[in-house]
Amino acid sequence: MRTLDDLDVKGRRVLVRADLNVPLDGETITDDGRIRASVPTISTLVERGAKVIVCAHLGRPKGEPNPKYSLRPVAKRLSELLGQEVAFSPEVIGTETVEGLQDGQVALLENLRFEPGEESKDDAVRRAFAERLAGLAELYVGDGFGAVHRKHASVYDVPQLLPHAAGKLIVAEVEVLRKLTDDLERPYVVVLGGAKVSDKLGVIANLLTKVDRLLIGGGMAYTFLKAQGYEVGGSLLQEDQLDQVRGFLNEAAKRGVELVLPVDVLAATHFAEDADYEVVEATAIPADREGLDIGPKSRELFASKLADARTVFWNGPMGVFEFDAFAGGTRAVAEALVASDAFTVVGGGDSAAAVRKLGLPEDGFSHISTGGGASLEYLEGKTLPGLAVLED
Helix, strand or coil: CCEHHHCCCCCCEEEEECCCCCCEECCEECCCHHHHHHHHHHHHHHHCCCEEEEECCCCCCCCCCCHHHCCHHHHHHHHHHHCCCEEEECCCCCHHHHHCCCCCCEEEECCHHHCHHHCCCCHHHHHHHHHHHHCCCCEEEECCHHHCCCCCHHHHHHHHCCCEEECHHHHHHHHHHHHHHCCCCCCEEEEECCCCCHHHHHHHHHHCCCCCEEEECCCCHHHHHHHCCCCCCCCCCCHHHHHHHHHHHHHHHHHCCEEECCCEEEEECCCCCCCCEEEEECCCCCCCCEEEEECHHHHHHHHHHHCCCCEEEEECCCCCCCCHHHCHHHHHHHHHHHHCCCEEEECCHHHHHHHHHCCCCHHHCCEECCCHHHHHHHHHCCCCHHHHCCCC
């Protein structure tokens, strides 16, 4: 995989595909982690005298311009982080803005997903948009790790049209993921949470052939508990995945993988921040309640199962961390990783958001990924289109 060091960028227009898909409250960015992660690559190109054209997506505007999903607030924050003005193009194909760039200057194009060609399943439609985008630049740098599992125009087609290289973020992310697959120290422990088992079927199946211990929390834990025959009340449940989960339980037992489930939960009267709740055994959730977090015994259990780990991958919160009352399980896992001497990787998405929301030190982890879905698909053993095209 070529890197920035392999490109002569001085005086040349370089299109950087970044991942700037940040959460917004109106025009206020509530978590700028992905923007900060894009800065090293952009700064390097600036220092080397490139004319830098940044492109990215935000949200799901479904191929139509929508002010709610404009990248204009991101341009402002990027300007602050770079310490220089970032020209914002209100057009996705911002020819006028790009033509005005001098060496060492930066422009940000409007949301790629305002154009239907970006996400089109029709190869010809996607390619046509890619040709327009590629026409803005002479070189391409892929640095949007959170999107490399998507076969989108800016991720997959444009690098086929221009000399290309991987940015610093993608190089760092791939290096970490290779440590989790090719060169890991044991015990290797994976913690999975989040809402749905179905989102993680492939990665669970693959991890059962590699890990020593698998800890399951979050909403997906209730499908595992139900598969063992326990009442889960109104907790999140995927009935159609019960047979699949029973298969995972059998496979773990067969392979000698320790599969750890919560032993107690916070069972709430309803899904709300101020809901009344009680701590109950995970095997005895009342029919009129729903589990919204792992309980205190589970937190101690999970921390103990992480204590001797040498490699840990964590993806998915242990409960509804957005509600303070139900954030304790996620905090306990995160704090156990901070206290660990292991190589610890936070797998992007809600896990990374939780680390920042809970005010935990980001440097307490070996790596915080910017791509939840991309990380999971890599660990599942899938070919990621946006990486494959950079490796040619």
